[in-house]
Amino acid sequence: xxxxxxxxxxxxxxKALRIGDPPPNLRDxxxxxxxxxxxxxxxxxxxxxxxxxxxxxxxxxxRHAAGARADTVALRWLARTGARREISYRELGELTSRFADVxxxxxxxxxxxxxxxxxxxxxxxxxxxxTLKRGAVFSPLFSAFGPEPVRQRLALGDARVLVTTPRLxxxxxxxxxxxxxxxxxxxxxxxxxxxxAAGEVAGGIDLRAALAAADAAWEIPPTDPGQLALxxxxxxxxxxxxxAMHVHEAVLAHWATGSLALDLHPGDVFWCTADPGWVTxxxxxxxxxxxxxxxxxxxxxxxxxxxxxxILQDERVxxxxxxxxxxxxxxxxxxxxxxxxxxxxxxxxxxxxxxxAPEAVAWGAEALGQPLHDNWWQTETGGIMxxxxxxxxxxxxxxxxxxxxxxxxILRRDDEGRVLLxxxxxxxxxxxxxxxxxxxxxxxxxxLRGYLGEPERxxxxxxxxxxxxxxxxxxxxxxxxxxxxRGDDVIKSAGHLIGPFEVESALLEHPAVAECGVIGxxxxxxxxxxxxFVVPAPPAEGDPALARELLGWARRRLGPAVAPREIAFxxxxxxxxxxKIVRRLLRARELGLPEGDVSTLEPEPPS
Amino acid sequence: MxxxxxxxxxxxxxxxxIAPDADLATLSDDASLRDELDLDSxxxxxxxxGLYEATGIDVPERDYGKLDxxxxxxxxxxxxxxxxQ
Numbered sequence: 001x002x003x004x005x006x007x008x009x010x011x012x013x014x015k016a017l018r019i020g021d022p023p024p025n026l027r028d029x030x031x032x033x034x035x036x037x038x039x040x041x042x043x044x045x046x047x048x049x050x051x052x053x054x055x056x057x058x059x060x061x062x063r064h065a066a067g068a069r070a071d072t073v074a075l076r077w078l079a080r081t082g083a084r085r086e087i088s089y090r091e092l093g094e095l096t097s098r099f100a101d102v103x104x105x106x107x108x109x110x111x112x113x114x115x116x117x118x119x120x121x122x123x124x125x126x127x128x129x130x131t132l133k134r135g136a137v138f139s140p141l142f143s144a145f146g147p148e149p150v151r152q153r154l155a156l157g158d159a160r161v162l163v164t165t166p167r168l169x170x171x172x173x174x175x176x177x178x179x180x181x182x183x184x185x186x187x188x189x190x191x192x193x194x195x196x197a198a199g200e201v202a203g204g205i206d207l208r209a210a211l212a213a214a215d216a217a218w219e220i221p222p223t224d225p226g227q228l229a230l231x232x233x234x235x236x237x238x239x240x241x242x243x244a245m246h247v248h249e250a251v252l253a254h255w256a257t258g259s260l261a262l263d264l265h266p267g268d269v270f271w272c273t274a275d276p277g278w279v280t281x282x283x284x285x286x287x288x289x290x291x292x293x294x295x296x297x298x299x300x301x302x303x304x305x306x307x308x309x310x311i312l313q314d315e316r317v318x319x320x321x322x323x324x325x326x327x328x329x330x331x332x333x334x335x336x337x338x339x340x341x342x343x344x345x346x347x348x349x350x351x352x353x354x355x356x357a358p359e360a361v362a363w364g365a366e367a368l369g370q371p372l373h374d375n376w377w378q379t380e381t382g383g384i385m386x387x388x389x390x391x392x393x394x395x396x397x398x399x400x401x402x403x404x405x406x407x408x409x410i411l412r413r414d415d416e417g418r419v420l421l422x423x424x425x426x427x428x429x430x431x432x433x434x435x436x437x438x439x440x441x442x443x444x445x446x447x448l449r450g451y452l453g454e455p456e457r458x459x460x461x462x463x464x465x466x467x468x469x470x471x472x473x474x475x476x477x478x479x480x481x482x483x484x485x486r487g488d489d490v491i492k493s494a495g496h497l498i499g500p501f502e503v504e505s506a507l508l509e510h511p512a513v514a515e516c517g518v519i520g521x522x523x524x525x526x527x528x529x530x531x532x533f534v535v536p537a538p539p540a541e542g543d544p545a546l547a548r549e550l551l552g553w554a555r556r557r558l559g560p561a562v563a564p565r566e567i568a569f570x571x572x573x574x575x576x577x578x579x580k581i582v583r584r585l586l587r588a589r590e591l592g593l594p595e596g597d598v599s600t601l602e603p604e605p606p607s
Numbered sequence: 608m609x610x611x612x613x614x615x616x617x618x619x620x621x622x623x624x625i626a627p628d629a630d631l632a633t634l635s636d637d638a639s640l641r642d643e644l645d646l647d648s649x650x651x652x653x654x655x656x657g658l659y660e661a662t663g664i665d666v667p668e669r670d671y672g673k674l675d676x677x678x679x680x681x682x683x684x685x686x687x688x689x690x691x692q
Contacts, residue, residue: 144647167642302641303648304672329648333668494649526649552627560626560647 009358013371013394021347024391026260029401036404038445041256045291048220055223056251057096057132060290062220065093069293076269077122078311080300087122089293092129097218098211099130103161105214106185106205110135110221113157113231116276117141117150117164117172120285120300123189123207124276127163128286132229132248135221139231139243142277142496143168146559148506149241151176153233154183156452157243163187163207166198172559177202225249231452232279234379235499237489243452244279244379251291253383253446258288260403261375261387262319263348271297271311272321278496279379280352283446284321288383294319305333309341316345323353325494327360327372328525338367348390350375353495354527355483358396374399376438376483378469379497380461382446386481398480399473407441410434410475411466417487419463427464430474435484438473439466489583491520493528498562500530500583506557507532507564510550512540517573517581518564521590532564533586535573542569614662614681614688621657622677625650636678664688 017024026032046063047054064070070090077085087095103114114131116138118124124140131138139157141150150172154162159182164173166188177183187207188195195206230246258264262284270289274280289296297315301307303326312320330338349364349372356374364372375387376399386408388400402408410430412420419437420428430436440447447467450458461467472484491498500518507516514537520528534550536542547567554563574585587593619631622644629644640646646654651674655666658680664687666674674680 144645146645171645302672305669307672325648329668337669494647525652529649548624548627552629555626555628555645560645560650565649565653 009362009396011395013361013365013396015370015390015393017391018347022265024389025263025265026389026404027391029389029392032260033404036256036260038252038256038405041252041405044255045251048223052220053223053227054225054248054251055132055135055220056229056248056254056287056291057129058220058223059251059255060287061089061093061096061129062133064089064290064293072293073295074290075122075125075296075298076315077120077298078300078315085122092125092290094216095126095211096130096133097216098214099126100133100218100220101214101216102187102205102207102210103131103134103136106161108134108136108160108185111137111228112161113137113139113159114161114163115139115141115154115157115159117143117145117162117168118189118276119143119165120276120298121189122298123163125286125290125296125298126211127187128282129290133218133220135223135227137228137231138282139233140277140282141233142275142559142561143172144275144559144561145172145277146555146557146562147172147175148557149502149559149562151179152240152502153243154180156233156241157231158182161185161187163189165189166194166201169201169204170198174201223248226449228449230282230382232282232379234279235490235497235502236457237499238501239457239499240502241499242454242457244448245450245452246382246446247449250283250382250446251287253444254283254288255291256405257384257387257403258284258292261384261389262288262321262350263390264289264292264294264319266293268292268294268318269297269316269345270294270319270321271299271315271317273299273303273308273323273326274321274353279382280321280323283383303329305330305337309338309343312343312346313341318345318347320346320349322349322351323495324351324356324360325353325526327351327356327363330367331360331363332525335363335367343368346370349373350387352377352384354492355397355399361394361396371396376400376471376481378471380448380467380469381440381444382448383444385440385444395476395478395480398476398482400481401479402440402481406444408475408481409439409441409466410436410473410481411439411464411468412436413487419466419468421464425464427466432477433474435472435474437487438469438471438481438483440469441465442467489519491518491528491530493520493523493530494526494561496561498530500581503530503532503554503558503562503564504581506554507534507550509557510553512537512546513550514538515573517583517586519583519586519590521566529566530562530564531566531568531590533568533570533573535571536569611681611685614684615677617661618658618677618680618684621654621661624657625653634677636681637676639675640677640680641675658684662688 373388
């Protein structure tokens with residue numbers, strides 16, 4: 001294996017534009033900030049005909065299907081088997097209309113939730129956009145979740161319809177189906193023989209047959225820009241997952257960030273490697289590129305070094321959006337592998353999910369011919385908020401500077417880790433170089449409009465007139481932002497947030513577990529992986545057999561994406577006076593750091 | 608030198624260690640490990656480490672895609688063991 005650490009990385013990388021490439025959409029950062037307004041972004045979109053509002057699917061599909069891009073390839077699907085399928089904007093317009101008609105026929109009302117549990121297949125795009133054309137709400141789930149996370153999210157989201165494959169249904173949904181009375185219909189994606197082999201699925205419908213029987217003409221109902229469109233689940237330190245609600249107006253931010261942060265141009269081929277179960281898979285795997293009318297590469301396969309380089313080469317990918325975990329795997333294979341391929345079509349490469357190490361930025365310059373461009377955002381922000389731009393120097397390790405239209409700040413925190421407010425109730429901005437909480441001024445179009453059914457949790461996101469991200473960062477004298485760490489106990493593994501409480505709850509259900517605490521521990525590839533500290537319940541003993549048993553138990557319930565990768569047995573779990581687990585002490589123990597003065601632990605307010 | 612049967616046992620043991628939830632008794636040699644055992648890319652790394660510890664054979668990142676099934680993995684190891692082919 002090639003070491004990830006190499007030659008020293010320059011503090012700043014200036015880039016030369018290549019002859020023949022289109023000029024960057026954002027040429028001068030300061031000028032672009034001054035010139036930008038959300039009203040001007042809105043003018044780049046069409047709106048529904050006859051002033052009937054604003055709908056994401058109209059901007060992403062129907063306006064192209066009815067216009068000059070009708071025959072442009074919208075989706076270029078690369079099956080795991082090597083098969084290909086191309087879908088034009090015209091065809092995508094028809095398929096999504098048929099999907100909307102299927103939903104209407106099933107009695108799905110505007111505002112009701114349609115969930116998906118799918119890999120990277122075109123039916124995902126059809127389901128997402130068809131749901132929006134119905135006026136219903138699309139909620140993607142991660143197919144590496146186990147039955148318990150799937151059940152929780154379907155129940156919290158009150159999903160009426162689930163779109164999935166027979167195989168995923170059998171593994172993830174069938175074991176919990178009886179606990180989901182509100183789930184009426186299951187649209188099954190697959191060949192007829194697979195669906196027939198699936199046996200009896202309550203409410204099961206062959207999606208292919210249903211689409212064929214549906215009407216290809218569909219008029220999107222009037223859509224208020226503030227109408228709920230997307231429901232994305234994310235995790236917090238405490239409690240169960242939260243459903244971040246996004247509205248149709250978010251498409252303004254998808255358009256603006258697609259232009260300014262990803263530099264999408266007409267005629268581009270764009271590849272976003274994100275899993276469709278997370279927000280990036282929707283905002284940038286579906287909406288932003290389609291709103292720009294470009295061709296989206298959809299690769300069903302998992303990360304495979306040669307396969308990925310071959311896709312970049314053969315599909316002539318111009319803009320690539322990937323994640324640090326993938327980048328680190330590619331780095332380990334060596335930059336020389338990349339040089340076996342012709343990557344000359346690639347104009348811009350970006351990464352999101354967790355901070356990109358300076359070595360990875362520099363690796364991009366060596367392997368791809370240009371540095372990788374890190375950017376930052378979260379489920380709650382709906383779109384990219386801070387970015388490294390094509391025309392701006394990169395400082396390796398920095399997430400870049402706020403998008404035009406976005407006001408960011410670093411706020412001081414109090415001893416309890418909350419944003420500090422002065423006597424007038426105003427937040428206090430940190431000085432240049434000082435660490436604090438990364439915050440955004442509310443009001444951008446893709447900001448979450450609430451957590452489903454949890455107004456208090458939503459209210460806690462805001463303080464002193466700012467949306468508080470929970471991420472710790474600093475800003476240097478040049479206005480570049482630098483990620484420091486999470487300000488809470490949420491674990492970030494392979495770019496995905498994992499709530500420790502969710503993992504602890506599953507482990508505590510095992511009779512051999514008396515107590516447990518879960519933290520993230522550093523991992524070279526995934527950034528962090530989940531580690532559980534367990535106090536065995538007598539007569540059980542903390543031996544390798546129990547560790548294996550608990551790993552299997554957690555994987556069965558939670559799936560590999562959430563389950564711990566490591567289990568350590570301990571005599572006790574540190575708790576504060578109100579009985580809450582002090583995960584900070586578990587982390588300190590893990591790192592061999594001094595645990596600090598534990599006598600200062602005060603009861604924390606209930607949350 | 609390991610026989611193919613021994614390699615198969617080692618592969619199943621390595622799989623059992625990273626995915627103790629898996630029912631290996633019913634796993635077909637030709638089933639996709641990612642699909643049937645829900646292995647993700649982190650699991651594949653764990654599998655490769657386990658195989659290295661058991662067999663001394665290091666699978667480079669570039670070849671992870673060749674470990675799609677138990678049969679593939681056994682064949683890969685057989686071809687790469689010292690003096691193998």
